[in-house]
Amino acid sequence: MNVTLFVPCFVDALFPRVGISMVQILERLGHRVECPEEIACCGQPGFNSGCWQESRDVAVKVLDRLKDAEHVVVASGSCGAMLKVFYPELFGKTDRASAAQSLSKRVWEFSDFLVSKLGVTDLGARFPAKVTFHDGCHGLRELGIKRPPRALLEKVRDLQLIEMKDAETCCGFGGMFATKFPMISTAMGEVKCASALDTQADYIVSNDSSCLMHVQGLLTRQGKPIKTIHLAEILSQT
Amino acid sequence: MTEREKILGRIREALTLSAPMPGKHHSPAAHSSVNGHAVASASDWLPLVGEAFESQITTFRTCSTELKTDFQLFDSHEHLTSKLQEISRAESWQQIASHGGNLALPAAESLGLPILRTDSPYDVVALEKCDVGITECDALVAQTGSVLVTSRSAGGRALSVLPPHHVVIARREQLLADLPSAFALLQKKYASNYPSFISFITGPSRTGDIERILVLGAHGPKKLTVLCF
Amino acid sequence: MSAASQFKEEAHEITRDLRHRQLIQTALGKYEIKRDEKKAAFQDWQAARQAAAETKWDAINHLDTYLQEFATKLEARGTKVHWASTAPQARDIILNIIREKKARTIVKSKAMTAEEIHLNDALEKSGFEVVESDLGEFIVQLRHEPPYHIVFPAMHLTRGDISELFARELGSAPTDSPEELTMIARRALRNKYVTADVGITGANFAIAETGMISITENEGNARLTAALPKTMISLLGIEKVLPKMEDLALFLPMLATAGAGQTITGYNSLYGGPRQPGESDGPDEFHVVLLDNRRTELLADAEQRDALHCIRCGACLNVCPIFRNVGGHTYGTTYSGPIGSVITPHLRGLQDWKHLSSASSLCGACTEACPVKIDLHHHLLHNRRNSATEKPNRLEKLGLKLFAFVVNHPAFYSLAKKMGRLMQPLHALVKGTRIDPAYGWTQSRDLPTMPRQSFKDWWRTRP
Ligand code: SF4
Numbered sequence: 001m002n003v004t005l006f007v008p009c010f011v012d013a014l015f016p017r018v019g020i021s022m023v024q025i026l027e028r029l030g031h032r033v034e035c036p037e038e039i040a041c042c043g044q045p046g047f048n049s050g051c052w053q054e055s056r057d058v059a060v061k062v063l064d065r066l067k068d069a070e071h072v073v074v075a076s077g078s079c080g081a082m083l084k085v086f087y088p089e090l091f092g093k094t095d096r097a098s099a100a101q102s103l104s105k106r107v108w109e110f111s112d113f114l115v116s117k118l119g120v121t122d123l124g125a126r127f128p129a130k131v132t133f134h135d136g137c138h139g140l141r142e143l144g145i146k147r148p149p150r151a152l153l154e155k156v157r158d159l160q161l162i163e164m165k166d167a168e169t170c171c172g173f174g175g176m177f178a179t180k181f182p183m184i185s186t187a188m189g190e191v192k193c194a195s196a197l198d199t200q201a202d203y204i205v206s207n208d209s210s211c212l213m214h215v216q217g218l219l220t221r222q223g224k225p226i227k228t229i230h231l232a233e234i235l236s237q238t
Numbered sequence: 239m240t241e242r243e244k245i246l247g248r249i250r251e252a253l254t255l256s257a258p259m260p261g262k263h264h265s266p267a268a269h270s271s272v273n274g275h276a277v278a279s280a281s282d283w284l285p286l287v288g289e290a291f292e293s294q295i296t297t298f299r300t301c302s303t304e305l306k307t308d309f310q311l312f313d314s315h316e317h318l319t320s321k322l323q324e325i326s327r328a329e330s331w332q333q334i335a336s337h338g339g340n341l342a343l344p345a346a347e348s349l350g351l352p353i354l355r356t357d358s359p360y361d362v363v364a365l366e367k368c369d370v371g372i373t374e375c376d377a378l379v380a381q382t383g384s385v386l387v388t389s390r391s392a393g394g395r396a397l398s399v400l401p402p403h404h405v406v407i408a409r410r411e412q413l414l415a416d417l418p419s420a421f422a423l424l425q426k427k428y429a430s431n432y433p434s435f436i437s438f439i440t441g442p443s444r445t446g447d448i449e450r451i452l453v454l455g456a457h458g459p460k461k462l463t464v465l466c467f
Numbered sequence: 468m469s470a471a472s473q474f475k476e477e478a479h480e481i482t483r484d485l486r487h488r489q490l491i492q493t494a495l496g497k498y499e500i501k502r503d504e505k506k507a508a509f510q511d512w513q514a515a516r517q518a519a520a521e522t523k524w525d526a527i528n529h530l531d532t533y534l535q536e537f538a539t540k541l542e543a544r545g546t547k548v549h550w551a552s553t554a555p556q557a558r559d560i561i562l563n564i565i566r567e568k569k570a571r572t573i574v575k576s577k578a579m580t581a582e583e584i585h586l587n588d589a590l591e592k593s594g595f596e597v598v599e600s601d602l603g604e605f606i607v608q609l610r611h612e613p614p615y616h617i618v619f620p621a622m623h624l625t626r627g628d629i630s631e632l633f634a635r636e637l638g639s640a641p642t643d644s645p646e647e648l649t650m651i652a653r654r655a656l657r658n659k660y661v662t663a664d665v666g667i668t669g670a671n672f673a674i675a676e677t678g679m680i681s682i683t684e685n686e687g688n689a690r691l692t693a694a695l696p697k698t699m700i701s702l703l704g705i706e707k708v709l710p711k712m713e714d715l716a717l718f719l720p721m722l723a724t725a726g727a728g729q730t731i732t733g734y735n736s737l738y739g740g741p742r743q744p745g746e747s748d749g750p751d752e753f754h755v756v757l758l759d760n761r762r763t764e765l766l767a768d769a770e771q772r773d774a775l776h777c778i779r780c781g782a783c784l785n786v787c788p789i790f791r792n793v794g795g796h797t798y799g800t801t802y803s804g805p806i807g808s809v810i811t812p813h814l815r816g817l818q819d820w821k822h823l824s825s826a827s828s829l830c831g832a833c834t835e836a837c838p839v840k841i842d843l844h845h846h847l848l849h850n851r852r853n854s855a856t857e858k859p860n861r862l863e864k865l866g867l868k869l870f871a872f873v874v875n876h877p878a879f880y881s882l883a884k885k886m887g888r889l890m891q892p893l894h895a896l897v898k899g900t901r902i903d904p905a906y907g908w909t910q911s912r913d914l915p916t917m918p919r920q921s922f923k924d925w926w927r928t929r930p
Binding site for chain 3: 007009011012013014015016017018019020023035037038039040041045046047048049050051052054055057058061137138140141142168169170172173174175177178179180181182183184185186187188189191213214216217218220221
């Protein structure tokens with residue numbers, strides 16, 4: 001299968017291991033992976049700030065570049081939701097409306113692609129640790145992904161998954177919200193970290209690096225024992 | 239132009255633009271036609287209630303327990319009446335209030351206490367002093383453990399809410415499965431001329447306003463007793 | 468101070484108040500357990516939501532027809548129906564009725580619409596005594612505070628706070644029993660019902676088919692308010708309409724389940740007029756006041772019209788992590804939480820209230836919880852878009868344009884990453900201080916360190 005992996009800017013610059021893991025996993029499964037270099041951002045910052053024209057200026061490049069891609073896998077649930085759910089709205093009244101609709105049907109979040117499209121759950125990974133899973137909101141509610149990451153984790157050797165209380169509650173990142181309303185964002189993060197710490201897990205796992213960036217930032221600052229890791233990084237461990 | 243015409247005018251103006259269908263905001267799929275009577279099949283979505291009387295009474299009893307309604311089933315009106323007398327003695331009722339129904343009044347009269355009747359205009363202060371309000375009802379609803387009353391079936395608006403104890407006398411035929419059947423009954427019984435007051439009473443008066451802790455008897459009855467035969 | 472600065476300032480304080488955080492988390496934790504249990508009892512909660520959404524869609528998109536039907540049916544049985552375009556009009560209508568009745572005492576049951584038009588203030592300024600009869604409302608009234616939550620008005624207070632308040636205001640003996648506190652309020656209010664001249668209520672639904680209002684409550688205070696005083700006034704927004712009485716078979720349990728984790732609320736009462744011939748009690752006069760107060764403006768926004776489907780259950784507040792951390796009062800609005808953030812800009816001005824739409828992580832918990840499927844968190848995006856279009860923030864726009872330029876040009880994008888890497892050691896010097904350009908982030912969180920090699924560097928150089 002030809003897979004186009006879209007690695008959004010913050011994953012590219014800050015969490016390259018996440019993208020590398022995804023490439024390795026997909027290739028190990030025998031798929032041809034391409035990573036378009038000309039596109040960097042899905043346009044979410046502008047979209048969420050209400051500046052839809054500026055958002056379109058960025059998104060249009062993504063839309064055009066991925067026009068012929070067979071399967072698009074996005075390395076972040078949040079950016080995945082942008083492409084799949086919000087592009088149709090963003091381009092709703094433009095001449096790219098149907099292109100956005102068409103792309104929407106071809107877009108997948110990584111864990112969902114593995115489980116729902118490829119039907120794979122066991123990647124032969126081994127990760128001896130106790131982990132708890134945090135559902136990123138965009139993946140969970142815009143894309144409806146709840147089961148796939150858990151199905152994948154359950155098959156990882158020596159890994160123990162402990163559900164935290166309120167796993168579905170937002171961690172407080174929310175893009176620009178985190179810096180526009182840092183006090184609220186931080187309080188939400190603290191509530192999240194407390195639930196995670198209660199599980200006594202070694203790692204908080206998520207399918208969204210943006211949530212993890214926020215949570216890890218808080219944990220480091222507050223000197224808390226638990227660490228964060230992206231699902232793909234666990235799955236690529238053998 | 240009256241305010242009524244102005245508001246209706248603004249509404250009509252606003253409605254010239256049509257709104258997206260509910261729950262389909264982002265979905266390109268066409269929506270099946272909206273029908274205003276979607277609720278006709280509400281029974282299929284609401285909590286399940288069995289068809290047999292026995293299972294419905296069990297559901298009503300389970301709800302009652304959870305709601306802290308005292309629900310009792312008797313095999314005759316006499317047994318019911320003697321239970322009522324027992325409660326009356328246990329709570330040392332002095333003043334009771336009721337209304338002129340075939341079920342409620344004889345039961346109330348059997349207590350041998352002065353009865354304040356609320357069928358015709360009555361003294362509110364006197365009603366407030368009564369220990370109990372004994373009423374009939376239109377139906378019992380198994381699904382929710384509710385007692386359906388109206389101003390016509392239950393002696394007005396206040397009898398079932400002002401005294402500290404509300405006793406309902408019901409016949410077992412009055413038990414209905416669910417809320418849709420209760421509304422169907424209301425329509426069948428009253429559509430030509432509805433009573434000005436209809437209420438689904440579900441448990442004694444309650445509040446959770448202090449630390450979300452349940453307290454009974456906030457303003458209405460502290461006790462609700464349903465005696466059914 | 469602008470509403471936005473006030474919001475930020477209060478949010479800053481309250482988010483660090485761990486006592487508040489704990490109190491709200493505990494209270495709503497209890498709610499969640501009951502709600503999940505009651506939701507699970509539904510045979511099909513999602514189908515019920517869809518049906519409720521469609522029924523409300525029908526009601527709101529034929530609002531003129533249903534409102535007229537509602538009013539005509541009520542009038543036919545002796546109710547006086549009043550129409551108020553604005554809050555002052557609604558206040559005047561109510562004041563005039565009260566003056567005409569030469570009323571002295573007024574007993575009121577919970578009504579958010581009355582909060583919206585600041586009715587108590589107006590009545591008190593005109594010399595009338597108004598008593599809130601709902602326990603939570605009674606408590607916040609004694610504290611001279613607005614309700615903290617549209618369904619649980621006194622949720623931010625502990626029994627200790629309430630005991631102190633009652634001791635001070637009512638002279639009762641201190642107690643830490645919620646039961647005893649409730650009884651103190653019961654005793655204080657009993658006499659008021661019997662002596663009040665006028666009863667004021669809100670309404671949860673307005674049934675067009677039969678011309679009735681439906682009131683949902685647990686305590687029985689609204690029933691007493693509607694039974695004893697000689698004059699009854701009900702104030703409701705024009706959006707409260709439901710087409711048919713049988714619609715309640717769905718709406719009553721959904722309201723109770725979503726809002727309070729109950730199968731159905733304690734009392735659900737329908738009122739179709741004043742005392743009718745042959746009836747023994749009830750008011751001699753029944754007035755229904757229909758309030759627009761810019762609801763028609765929201766109606767005119769087809770994209771967000773579904774916000775008028777709201778049945779004020781409070782579910783979206785209960786699940787909202789923003790609400791749970793900043794609390795109800797911080798919003799500074801009558802309607803707080805997600806629904807408040809969506810509609811307040813329509814009811815009170817976009818530019819003054821747009822900050823509420825920005826104060827969201829867009830997590831969507833509200834939309835998922837809403838029993839009538841209002842697209843709440845997407846409407847926050849719509850408000851952001853509308854306000855940015857109407858009055859662009861030049862600096863933000865410029866920033867985004869620059870950002871767009873960089874991400875759209877791979878060479879510049881690579882350069883930016885390099886610069887970022889180079890700046891890191893410099894940034895460490897100011898990190899977390901007020902001169903840190905990333906202070907918004909670094910005041911409470913660390914930033915990740917940028918690795919030497921980005922993903923794209925790796926991709927380009929791999930064998
Ligand atoms: S918006 Fe929905 S969830 Fe929020 S109060 Fe209204 S009906 Fe309830």
